[in-house]
């Protein structure tokens with residue numbers, strides 16, 4: 371096969387772009403395929419966890435990302451009805467991470483930061499408006515069919531990374547099942563410049579608000595607050611995204627004399643699913659192509675980044691140093707297990723906690739969190755788990 375040492379990557383989202391940069395910095399040639407004509411201006415992820423910032427720092431990305439976001443050194447669990455809240459200070463994690471804070475920054479800023487680095491590397495052939503349409507998994511490599519502006523073409527490579535998101539064509543081409551379930555309700559995300567900080571006492575940049583009738587999260591990104599609400603099962607998307615209905619929800623959250631200035635209204639289907647395998651021969655899955663979880667806790671993109679920081683150095687070691695391909699099975703064992711043990715379980719539990727209907731249980735939860743905060747050791751353990759440090763360490767320990 372030609373191009374036998376080239377790695378093909380489907381999808382230039384945060385995971386595909388990061389994979390391309392890691393491989394390029396190791397000296398591996400990459401072809402990065404993206405169906406859209408340009409990088410998506412995707413608002414989905416806004417939280418970068420401390421270990422992701424550490425890893426991206428090793429690539430020279432974090433120092434460019436920090437000025438584009440806001441630093442959330444603290445975050446809160448609040449109860450809308452009683453006003454009680456528990457505030458965690460990520461500063462206690464210094465010694466566990468070089469970045470003891472969450473960075474609130476839209477995910478498109480990551481891909482926009484990486485793209486010029488890929489161009490300058492001289493190692494990455496980036497093809498926009500080019501969709502992967504078929505995969506032929508061979509013994510010594512992989513052949514893919516791509517559809518671009520000038521028609522169909524075939525490309526060969528040693529490996530293919532499917533970083534092509536939740537509806538991954540790569541995943542379906544190699545016949546890997548995405549096991550799990552989909553929640554019946556949609557999540558509604560609204561962004562506004564309304565100054566919530568002037569109305570909700572001591573608000574931090576990341577806030578999870580439980581409520582028996584309508585829980586929500588309020589997250590800061592530069593210049594805007596992003597509010598995430600659950601929605602009624604069975605309501606039409608048109609009805610849910612209707613600006614008048616959105617206005618009513620925001621008015622219920624904080625009463626304002628003037629109508630809210632709303633910048634974006636977006637609805638999302640929410641899943642808890644993990645691919646049955648992350649490897650099929652020379653094809654590897656990473657990011658949303660491999661796993662989907664609800665966004666409470668901000669772990670989907672971060673988990674995808676952790677996938678490729680695990681996978682890509684292994685691929686480079688095989689291509690450049692002749693390391694054993696067993697490394698790729700280890701990738702599947704480490705990342706798939708941790709996705710199930712930590713990310714799936716934690717995000718499902720986060721949703722159960724925030725939507726708790728019983729007043730006494732919600733208040734008990736806040737009280738437990740306050741008690742943990744008062745005990746430094748417990749606070750560190752909680753924050754290591756909830757900010758993905760423990761999961762990353764656990765994945766490295768799996769053999």
Ligand SMILES: Cc1cc2nc3c(=O)[nH]c(=O)nc-3n(C[C@H](O)[C@H](O)[C@H](O)COP(=O)(O)OP(=O)(O)OC[C@H]3O[C@@H](n4cnc5c(N)ncnc54)[C@H](O)[C@@H]3O)c2cc1C
Nearest residue numbers: 381383385405414415416417502535657658668670671672
């Ligand atoms: C409301 C919401 C909030 C979220 N907040 C957070 C958060 O705070 N923190 C967090 O960690 N995660 C968060 N997430 C999850 C996060 O957005 C995703 O996990 C992340 O986008 C996954 O990145 P990816 O690169 O794997 O996939 P994607 O971002 O979906 O990128 C896939 C890319 O592949 C391209 N593509 C698709 N098919 C093909 C093909 N056949 N050929 C070529 N290209 C193709 C697509 O055009 C796209 O550019 C949130 C999700 C939602 C819905």
